[in-house]
Amino acid sequence: MFSYRHAFHAGNHADVLKHVVLIATLDHLLAKEAPLTVVDTHAGAGLYRLDGDYAGTSGEAAEGILKLLAPAPPVAFAKKVAEPEALAPAIARYLEVVGDFNPQGGARIYPGSPFIAQHLLRDQDKLKLFELHPTDSRTLSANIAQLEAGRQIAVLHEDGFSAATKFLPPPSRRALVLCDPSYEVKSDYARVLDFVAEAVKRFATGTYAVWYPIIPRPEAHDLPRRLKTLATKAGKSWLHATLTIKSSKIVTDAGGTTHRPGLPASGMFLINPPFTLKPLLQAALPQLARRLAQDRNATSSIDSGG
Numbered sequence: 001m002f003s004y005r006h007a008f009h010a011g012n013h014a015d016v017l018k019h020v021v022l023i024a025t026l027d028h029l030l031a032k033e034a035p036l037t038v039v040d041t042h043a044g045a046g047l048y049r050l051d052g053d054y055a056g057t058s059g060e061a062a063e064g065i066l067k068l069l070a071p072a073p074p075v076a077f078a079k080k081v082a083e084p085e086a087l088a089p090a091i092a093r094y095l096e097v098v099g100d101f102n103p104q105g106g107a108r109i110y111p112g113s114p115f116i117a118q119h120l121l122r123d124q125d126k127l128k129l130f131e132l133h134p135t136d137s138r139t140l141s142a143n144i145a146q147l148e149a150g151r152q153i154a155v156l157h158e159d160g161f162s163a164a165t166k167f168l169p170p171p172s173r174r175a176l177v178l179c180d181p182s183y184e185v186k187s188d189y190a191r192v193l194d195f196v197a198e199a200v201k202r203f204a205t206g207t208y209a210v211w212y213p214i215i216p217r218p219e220a221h222d223l224p225r226r227l228k229t230l231a232t233k234a235g236k237s238w239l240h241a242t243l244t245i246k247s248s249k250i251v252t253d254a255g256g257t258t259h260r261p262g263l264p265a266s267g268m269f270l271i272n273p274p275f276t277l278k279p280l281l282q283a284a285l286p287q288l289a290r291r292l293a294q295d296r297n298a299t300s301s302i303d304s305g306g
């Protein structure tokens with residue numbers, strides 16, 4: 001437990017997918033004047049230095065946000081596309097938000113979900129942030145304190161799975177709940193399902209967004225299928241988006257050394273997604289797959305129902 005630190009992964013392809021979806025969803029929900037509550041069950045540290053020690057060790061942002069910001073799309077593995085390709089609106093918007101944290105250009109500072117949400121929220125909205133890791137929770141509290149946002153933002157050093165439903169339904173009966181665990185323990189998959197089932201029972205009209213890794217393990221494979229069943233049984237609409245940047249195959253080279261691919265793909269599953277999300281992702285996901293491709297297995301998918 002707790003070996004996971006998001007700083008190693010900040011700005012990677014999974015964050016790109018998650019945060020493109022988060023921003024597109026928030027933009028829609030914030031178009032209405034009525035107050036919105038955002039609940040982030042697994043918040044992380046909030047803000048990351050991509051030139052800092054943690055990010056530098058794994059360099060995962062190089063496969064994500066930094067690759068997207070590169071001037072020429074790396075097309076070595078991608079299908080040929082007519083150049084120059086205009087950025088899909090959801091990607092352009094994501095880069096605009098990241099750019100707001102980097103007025104001098106580039107992406108030295110990468111905003112995690114708490115800072116993305118805070119950046120977009122209005123005075124009447126609320127943000128509830130859960131983070132259980134002692135160090136990340138302290139860092140998150142310190143980062144949030146600098147905003148002097150007062151009662152608008154609550155940082156809770158509590159288990160997001162069991163405690164976050166206490167904010168549902170919020171007084172305004174409008175909420176986006178992001179559930180983004182690290183899945184470092186196998187039980188996280190079952191806990192996500194239990195959490196979403198309980199949350200939807202308490203507050204059926206909320207918008208729920210779950211991130212999950214696409215890796216060769218049965219629990220990961222089953223999670224979107226089970227979420228789809230849960231949504232369908234509850235009579236709720238759903239949307240499932242995936243982004244793959246490379247093969248998941250473990251390769252052994254001529255010298256007998258085994259190379260594990262790292263995270264090859266991830267998905268976002270939403271219950272009660274905004275109706276505007278699907279067309280935005282239909283334009284954005286194939287472009288993300290092309291721009292972030294590391295081999296010929298790069299692809300994306302989008303499916304919806306309800």
Ligand SMILES: C[S@@+](CC[C@H](N)C(=O)[O-])C[C@H]1O[C@@H](n2cnc3c(N)ncnc32)[C@H](O)[C@@H]1O
Nearest residue numbers: 006042043044112113131132133159160180182
């Ligand atoms: C993938 S990261 C979150 C990234 C963040 N949502 C973002 O998009 O910037 C998952 C975080 O959950 C924290 N965590 C793990 N178990 C938790 C739990 N039961 N409740 C709350 N936080 C937890 C980890 O310490 C880690 O910081």
